[in-house]
Amino acid sequence: MKPHTNIQKEIVQLAQKLPKLTERQKAYAYEHCFKHYAHRTKGGMITCMECGHRWKSEHRLAEKLCGCTCPHCGRKLEVMDTRQRVFTNNEYFSIVTTCNGYQVFRFFYVKVFKKVMQPAKYSITEVVQRWISSKGETETFARLRCMFGLYYDMWSLNSNMELRSQKRLHAYNIYGVCTYPQIKLLPKLKYIGFRSDFYGSSPYDYYAAVLSDCRIETLPKAGQTCMFRHAITNGIRLKDYWAAIKICIRNRYEIKEPHIWCDYIKLLKHFKKDIHNAKYVCPANLHAEHDRLVQKRNVELREEQMKKDLQKALTDEKKYKEQKGRFFGLSFSDGTLKVKVLESVTEFFEEGMAMHHCVFSNQYYLKEDSLILSASIEGKRIETIELSLDTMQIVQSRGACNMNTSYHRQIIELVNKNIQLIEQRLTA
Structure with missing residues (x-):
């Protein structure tokens, strides 16, 4: 990637001056x-995997528990009983330094090849440089890496160290095993x-966050280490929560569960609660408080x-009137219960909201072969009735939350007694 900004051009020049x-x-x-x-072999011969020196084991159990020291190179070793003879491994080593007003993190790919009776062969190659300005601006200088393979450490070690796109910064998030x-x-x-x-974060993530937002440093000092890690890992806008954090x-x-706490603060703001009040x-x-507000918000969203x-x-109002207009104004009562036809889409909406069922959401007003009626007592809705216009039989009668009420049988009897009135409207 060619440098475009002044910072990128400066970093490209400075990268060449970093010491080996x-x-x-x-x-x-x-x-x-x-x-x-x-x-260590089954016969008790020990080989130092660092220098290749061999000697006879003297105390098998003690060597297994406490390790041993190579008499040739003096290295403290862990004893390993295995038939495997070749070992390879790789890790990352980092150096934290500065260069001309930039904080620089240099990451090195360290590889080792070990074979019994041979000295270990080490190699180390610089693969990534992370540059941070005093204002928290970041750039990445690195070698090419295979982004689509199954292996994390697929570096093209023969490629040049070049400026890499910020869009791929996540691909260069390296956690060195030692610094x-x-x-x-x-x-x-x-x-x-x-x-x-660094409170469980990488040095790069820590310093980049601190330089970009001075509030970050306050969190671990005040004992809010969980919130600190959450802020760095998820890149949240700390200023949106800072007033509440100061109260904490x-x-x-x-704040032991910052992801839940942040959601909770958002809900408090939505419901216009005082986030400067420790009570909230x-x-x-x-x-419990989070779930209560979530439930309240869900009800609000549904409405x-x-x-x-x-x-x-x-x-669909016009279509409903064309289909069911002949039934409008139809009602009957037994002195206690009153049953009437729903006469508009708005009434379907009000019925569904009041009774907490799906008479509106499932668009019963568009069902050509069904007539929807509402049973009430002194204006209070009791049950909603669906009547089939094909069979002139009640399909269902449901109260609030689709439950039957104590008036269920009485409502069904009242509707059945007045089926003739509905038939008259149907054939009119």
Whole structure:
């Protein structure tokens, strides 16, 4: 990728000036990136997998539990009883340094080949550089990597170190197994006061977050480590929650489940609750309060959707009147119950909302062979009745939430007694 911005052009030039690895740094990587083993045969012959020296085992159990020391190279080794003779492994080693006002993270691909009775062969190649400006702007300088293979470490080690697209930054998120202890930091990062404790995140993620938003550094200092990791991992807009976070810090309330807590704060804002009040922001039972607001919001969303559906359904008003207009005005009563025909799509909507069933959402007003009636007592809806116009029989009669009421049998008898009135309207 060719550099386009001034920062990219500057980084391309500075990358060429970074020093090569010293022998001391290589030795540190080889020492700390891998475990060091001694190969022991069934006959008790031990081979140092670092220098290839062999000697006779003297204390099998003690060597297995406590390890041994190679008499030739002096390396402390873990004893491994196996018939395998060839071993390969690879890890990542990182160096944290600075260059001309940039914080730089250099990642090296370290590979080792070990064979019994041969010295170990190590190789180390720089594969990624992550550059961060003092304002938190980031760029990636790296070798090519296969993005679609099944293996994570498929580097094209013969490719050049070049500027890589920001769109693929996730492909270069490397977590080194060890970091060189001599760390160089920008003055701004030294001022913050953190040097080696990254609270479970990678050094790159930590410093990039701190430089881009100064509020990030407050979280671990105030004991909000879970919220800190969540902010870095998910890239949330911390300023959207900062007022509530400060209330938590002030009241010594630790946010242990930040993903749920953030959703909860969004819901509080939606319902216009005071997020500066510890009563809301620091709930004793976060799950219960979160679920309560979620349920309330779901009801609200359903009502909003029903209203949208009503607007669409009003276009079917004319069709409904053509099909069922002859039944409009029809009602009958036994002195207690009153049964009437639903005369508009709006009445279907109101019936569905009040009774919590699907008479509106399932578009019963479009069913040509069904007549929908509503049974009520002094204006209070009791049950909704579906009558088949083909058979003149009741298909169903449902109360709130599709449950039968104590008036169910009385309603059915009342409708059956007045079937003749419906037939008269049908044949008129």
